[in-house]
Amino acid sequence: MPLRMELLVCGGTGCQASNSSRVLEVLREGIQEANLQEEVRVLMTGCFGFCEKGPIVKVMPDNIFYVEVDEESARKIVREHVIKGRIVEEKIYKEPETEERLPEQSSIPFYKKQIRIALRNCGKIDPENINEYIASDGYMALARVLTEMTPEEVIDAVKRSGLRGRGGGGFPTGLKWEATRKSKSDVKYIICNADEGDPGAFMDRSILEGDPHSVLEGMAIAGYAIGAQFGYIYVRAEYPLAIHRLRIAISQAREMGLLGKNILGTNFSFDVEIKIGAGAFICGEETALINSIEGGRGEPTVKPPYPAQVGLWKKPTNINNVETFANVPPIILNGAEWFSSIGTEKSKGTKVFALAGKVNNVGLVEVPMGITLREIIYDLGGGIKGGKKFKAVQTGGPSGGCIPAEHLDTPIDYDTLNALGSMMGSGGMIVMDEDDCMVNIAKFYLEFSCDESCGRCTACRVGNKRMLEILNKITEGKGEMEDLEMLKELAETVKDSSLCGLGQTSPNPVLSTMKFFYDEYLAHVKDKSCPAGVCTELLKYYIIPEKCVGCTACAKVCPVNVIHGEPRKVHVIDREGCIKCGECYRTCRFGAITRK
Amino acid sequence: MIKSIEELKQIRDKYKDVLQNREAEENKIRILVGMATCGIAAGARDTINAIVDEVHKENINNAVVVQTGCMGFCYAEPTVEVRFPGKSPVLYGKVDAERGREIVRRHVKNGEVISEWVLKG
Incomplete structure (x- = not known):
C-alpha cells in the first residue's frame, strides 16, 4: 500500500527537551491503533528552528504546521487530522498581532525571510537515514x-562563491583550501570544528543533528580539493545527540562506500573520525583544537605557521566550521554564481543565527547576509517579549559586542558588525530589553571569558580578571571615575597583547557597552544607581505613601522584618536592615513599592 | 556499496518519491478526498489509497493527495475534489477506488473533466 501521509516530528535537542520523543510515540501508537501504519508514517527529523513553539509536528503533503504539540494534542491530531482530515485548529500557529491562524510553515513570519542553504534538509529528512539524504541530491x-x-577547479569554485568561514573569523574558505593544497606533504588532514561554545548558540549542533551527511560530504569535497585522505570532527561531549547522529551517519556512509577507500569507484579515499572534546571554549581556536586532538593541553600556539602549513601531527591541515562545510555541497551543485548572488558585496550567501534572549520567537534562523538586525528581531523574531522596549542586541558571543537601537537598520555582514565593535562570530544573537543592565551584561560575558581563558598569556589571564574585579566594584556601588578609565585601558591592553582570538576579543563586550551605554556606567559610578534595576547592591526600595493602603502584605513577606506599619496605614521600609531581596516589590498589588 | 555515480543516481531516484510528498510547492495540483465519518463509511479510505497508488503508477510529480473533512455532500460520498492551480475546483461524487483511478488518469494527468461524475451543488 502506498504511503499517503507523513508526520514529521522535530527531533532536535530543543524539541526533545520538551518531550517530542514521547509525542512521536503517541502518534505512532495512535496510527497503529487506527490500523493506518501502512498508509501513514511518523518520522523524526532535524530541527525546524522554531524552538520557541516546539515540539513541532508537520503533516505532509497537507502542509500543516503544528506547534507546541503535547501528548494530548498528538492523540487529537491522529483522531481528527490523520483519520478524518480535520485540522486541529488550536495547535496551528497564531499570529500574535492579527490573531490569525497560519497553517502553512511558509506563511509564518518566522520563516518568511529565511533562505535555507546550510539548514536545507533540517526538518525535512530523517537524519538517521542516508537514503533520504541521497534522495535530496x-x-x-x-x-x-x-x-x-x-581539485583546482573545486577550489576555484569555492573561491568564486565568496564563501567565508562561518565559525567566527570570516576568512575566505577558498583561500584557506588553496593554501593547504599548496603545502607539500604526503599526508594532510581535514578538521571540522564543531566545538561550538558561545553561550546561547546552537547553529552547528542543529546542523549535525538534522543533517549530518551534509557536513561529511563537505569534508570529503574539501579532502579531495586539498589532497587529504582523512578528517576529524572535533565535537564537544555536551552534544550527545549530535555525536549519536554523526556516528550513525559515518557508519551508513562507510557501508554505502561514500566514505572509505575508492569512493564511487574512483581512486579517491577519505574517511572520518569523531574526536570528542571536553567542552573548553578555547578549543574552538584552531591551534588549541589541534593540540587537544593530539592529546595535549588545549592551548593556542603562535601563528604563523598556520595550520595550512604545519597543523595536526605537524602536517598541513584545513580547519573549517560545521556550517561552512554544510554550505559546500550546494555551492558545487548550484554553482558559485548562484551562491554569490545572495548576500552583500563582501559577505556572500546566508548565515544561521541562534536567536535568543528577550525576543518572542526564540529559535534558529538562516537569513541572507545583508538583512538588517531589525528584520531579524522584529519580523522573524516577532519583537520583544511582553511588549518591552528594545535596548541592545549582542552578537558574536563573548567575543562580540552589544549593538544599540540606533544601529538596528544596519545591513549585517562580517564587515558592518566589525565596524560596530561587534562581530559575526559563530552566529549567537541575544536580544536585551529595558530590564537588562548593560554593565551587568558586560560582567556576565567577562566572567565567561575569565573562566575559559586557558591562562597562557598574562594579559588575558590576569587582565580579564582585573577587569572583572572593577566591574564587580562598579555594580556594587563602589566604583569611581578612575575605574572607568582603568577599565578601558586594561581592555585595550588585553586586546593588543593576547596571543589568540579569545584574549583579543574578550574585552569587546566591555568596550562596546562602554561606547554605546556609557550613561549606564556613569549612573552606576556617579549616582550609585542601576537604571535597569538589576544590580542588587545599588537598589533602594521605597514605599510610595500615596499608593500604600496598609494591607500589610509586604510586611508579612519581608524575611528580615524591616517593614513596619499598622494595618490600613502607610507602611515604611527601614533600609538599615533591608537585604534587598525584592519580595515586597513582587508582592505589592498596588504598585506602592518602587526601587531605584 | 555504491561503485559509481550511476548507482548513486539510481538510489536517489528510488527514494525521490518518498521526499516528493514533503515538498510544499504551491503550484501543485491538489486532490482532496473527503474523509469525514460519512466519507470513511462509504469507503473513502479505499478511494484515497487507490488515488495515491495511481498517482505513483502514472509517475505524476505535480500532484498531491490530501484528505479533508466533510464537504457536506453526505449522499454522494466518497467525494473527491481536484484543484488545478489557478482554476476553479471540480468536485466528484460517489468516487470508489476504480473511479478514483480513472480521475487520476483522465483528469489529473490529461486535464479532461469527467462531467458525468461531477457533483453540482
Whole structure:
C-alpha cells in the first residue's frame, strides 16, 4: 500500500527537551491503533528552528504546521487530522498581532525571510537515514567533484562563491583550501570544528543533528580539493545527540562506500573520525583544537605557521566550521554564481543565527547576509517579549559586542558588525530589553571569558580578571571615575597583547557597552544607581505613601522584618536592615513599592 | 556499496518519491478526498489509497493527495475534489477506488473533466 501521509516530528535537542520523543510515540501508537501504519508514517527529523513553539509536528503533503504539540494534542491530531482530515485548529500557529491562524510553515513570519542553504534538509529528512539524504541530491556534489572536476577547479569554485568561514573569523574558505593544497606533504588532514561554545548558540549542533551527511560530504569535497585522505570532527561531549547522529551517519556512509577507500569507484579515499572534546571554549581556536586532538593541553600556539602549513601531527591541515562545510555541497551543485548572488558585496550567501534572549520567537534562523538586525528581531523574531522596549542586541558571543537601537537598520555582514565593535562570530544573537543592565551584561560575558581563558598569556589571564574585579566594584556601588578609565585601558591592553582570538576579543563586550551605554556606567559610578534595576547592591526600595493602603502584605513577606506599619496605614521600609531581596516589590498589588 | 555515480543516481531516484510528498510547492495540483465519518463509511479510505497508488503508477510529480473533512455532500460520498492551480475546483461524487483511478488518469494527468461524475451543488 502506498504511503499517503507523513508526520514529521522535530527531533532536535530543543524539541526533545520538551518531550517530542514521547509525542512521536503517541502518534505512532495512535496510527497503529487506527490500523493506518501502512498508509501513514511518523518520522523524526532535524530541527525546524522554531524552538520557541516546539515540539513541532508537520503533516505532509497537507502542509500543516503544528506547534507546541503535547501528548494530548498528538492523540487529537491522529483522531481528527490523520483519520478524518480535520485540522486541529488550536495547535496551528497564531499570529500574535492579527490573531490569525497560519497553517502553512511558509506563511509564518518566522520563516518568511529565511533562505535555507546550510539548514536545507533540517526538518525535512530523517537524519538517521542516508537514503533520504541521497534522495535530496546528497553526495551528488561529491560525485560531481570526483568525476568531473580537478581539485583546482573545486577550489576555484569555492573561491568564486565568496564563501567565508562561518565559525567566527570570516576568512575566505577558498583561500584557506588553496593554501593547504599548496603545502607539500604526503599526508594532510581535514578538521571540522564543531566545538561550538558561545553561550546561547546552537547553529552547528542543529546542523549535525538534522543533517549530518551534509557536513561529511563537505569534508570529503574539501579532502579531495586539498589532497587529504582523512578528517576529524572535533565535537564537544555536551552534544550527545549530535555525536549519536554523526556516528550513525559515518557508519551508513562507510557501508554505502561514500566514505572509505575508492569512493564511487574512483581512486579517491577519505574517511572520518569523531574526536570528542571536553567542552573548553578555547578549543574552538584552531591551534588549541589541534593540540587537544593530539592529546595535549588545549592551548593556542603562535601563528604563523598556520595550520595550512604545519597543523595536526605537524602536517598541513584545513580547519573549517560545521556550517561552512554544510554550505559546500550546494555551492558545487548550484554553482558559485548562484551562491554569490545572495548576500552583500563582501559577505556572500546566508548565515544561521541562534536567536535568543528577550525576543518572542526564540529559535534558529538562516537569513541572507545583508538583512538588517531589525528584520531579524522584529519580523522573524516577532519583537520583544511582553511588549518591552528594545535596548541592545549582542552578537558574536563573548567575543562580540552589544549593538544599540540606533544601529538596528544596519545591513549585517562580517564587515558592518566589525565596524560596530561587534562581530559575526559563530552566529549567537541575544536580544536585551529595558530590564537588562548593560554593565551587568558586560560582567556576565567577562566572567565567561575569565573562566575559559586557558591562562597562557598574562594579559588575558590576569587582565580579564582585573577587569572583572572593577566591574564587580562598579555594580556594587563602589566604583569611581578612575575605574572607568582603568577599565578601558586594561581592555585595550588585553586586546593588543593576547596571543589568540579569545584574549583579543574578550574585552569587546566591555568596550562596546562602554561606547554605546556609557550613561549606564556613569549612573552606576556617579549616582550609585542601576537604571535597569538589576544590580542588587545599588537598589533602594521605597514605599510610595500615596499608593500604600496598609494591607500589610509586604510586611508579612519581608524575611528580615524591616517593614513596619499598622494595618490600613502607610507602611515604611527601614533600609538599615533591608537585604534587598525584592519580595515586597513582587508582592505589592498596588504598585506602592518602587526601587531605584 | 555504491561503485559509481550511476548507482548513486539510481538510489536517489528510488527514494525521490518518498521526499516528493514533503515538498510544499504551491503550484501543485491538489486532490482532496473527503474523509469525514460519512466519507470513511462509504469507503473513502479505499478511494484515497487507490488515488495515491495511481498517482505513483502514472509517475505524476505535480500532484498531491490530501484528505479533508466533510464537504457536506453526505449522499454522494466518497467525494473527491481536484484543484488545478489557478482554476476553479471540480468536485466528484460517489468516487470508489476504480473511479478514483480513472480521475487520476483522465483528469489529473490529461486535464479532461469527467462531467458525468461531477457533483453540482
